[in-house]
Amino acid sequence: MRVVVLTGAGISAESGVPTFRDAGGLWEGHRVEDVATPEAFERDPDTVQRFYDARRHAVALAEPNPAHEALARLERELGDELLVVTQNIDPLHERAGSSRVLHLHGELALARCPACAGRSPVPGDLIERPPCPACGERMLRPDVVWFGEMPYGLDEIEAALAACEVFAAIGTSGAVHPAAGFVSTARARGARTVELNLASSEITGLFDEVRHGPASTVVPAWCAELLAGHGPS
Numbered sequence: 001m002r003v004v005v006l007t008g009a010g011i012s013a014e015s016g017v018p019t020f021r022d023a024g025g026l027w028e029g030h031r032v033e034d035v036a037t038p039e040a041f042e043r044d045p046d047t048v049q050r051f052y053d054a055r056r057h058a059v060a061l062a063e064p065n066p067a068h069e070a071l072a073r074l075e076r077e078l079g080d081e082l083l084v085v086t087q088n089i090d091p092l093h094e095r096a097g098s099s100r101v102l103h104l105h106g107e108l109a110l111a112r113c114p115a116c117a118g119r120s121p122v123p124g125d126l127i128e129r130p131p132c133p134a135c136g137e138r139m140l141r142p143d144v145v146w147f148g149e150m151p152y153g154l155d156e157i158e159a160a161l162a163a164c165e166v167f168a169a170i171g172t173s174g175a176v177h178p179a180a181g182f183v184s185t186a187r188a189r190g191a192r193t194v195e196l197n198l199a200s201s202e203i204t205g206l207f208d209e210v211r212h213g214p215a216s217t218v219v220p221a222w223c224a225e226l227l228a229g230h231g232p233s
């Protein structure tokens with residue numbers, strides 16, 4: 001049974017990582033354009049570096065919750081038939097034990113060098129302007145995908161969406177493309193689609209099935225049902 005799971009900020013909310021657009025979210029009071037565009041970084045790099053350095057420190061203390069853990073168990077059962085595509089830049093899926101995780105919007109733990117395009121582990125706070133380990137330039141930026149930039153792994157994701165029998169979206173508002181369009185791609189290729197979210201999202205109407213509730217409750221229940229229906233092959 002081939003399964004693609006798309007996760008968003010909602011799956012990490014109960015681990016204490018703020019979402020983007022909910023009340024009390026990361027961007028409440030901030031315009032998205034102030035922090036999440038290449039233009040904002042050019043205009044005021046120090047503010048953006050401080051913002052991501054602070055988030056990196058915060059997620060260092062965060063623990064995976066039962067939703068991340070349930071997906072890691074699902075991978076242990078399904079092996080390479082499960083692909084988790086996450087929009088999150090935190091490492092909570094990996095910390096829970098998942099290994100087949102594609103970070104569509106990059107990772108907080110990595111830095112990218114605009115001079116040589118090299119990607120490397122973040123050596124410390126980027127506000128301190130550490131040198132690129134490959135070329136020595138002191139202009140590393142967080143390896144995250146801002147508005148107007150190309151997300152990672154789209155070819156692999158397209159192939160997985162075309163081949164999957166089940167597509168699930170967990171804790172995402174459906175406000176950002178191309179991720180918001182994945183359900184339509186999967187459904188058009190015959191997958192059964194399910195949304196797991198605390199509340200309705202912008203794309204709820206596109207799914208075959210919708211389950212409302214906190215990820216820490218609805219995700220383990222959904223994974224258990226999926227495996228019970230799967231049976232030995």
Ligand code: BJW
Nearest residue numbers: 008009010019020021087147148171172173176177198215
């Ligand atoms: C819970 C919960 C609990 C809470 N349990 N649930 C087509 C149409 C229109 C526009 C475009 C389009 N195609 C491209 C665009 C432009 C643009 C875009 O989408 N703009 C929109 C404003 C419309 N997209 C881009 O620019 C992208 N690049 C691109 O498209 O390249 C060209 C291309 C062309 C053609 C094909 C392919 C590519 C790049 C987008 C980059 C987004 N980057 C960010 C920042 C990353 C770094 C960082 O983290 O700081 O990614 S923006 C931000 O939003 C972040 C997130 O990953 C992303 C999605 O947010 P998410 O995860 O959904 O969080 P929230 O807060 O919105 O929602 C939380 C949800 O959880 C809610 O639903 C809650 O109910 C729920 N919840 N608690 C369960 N306990």
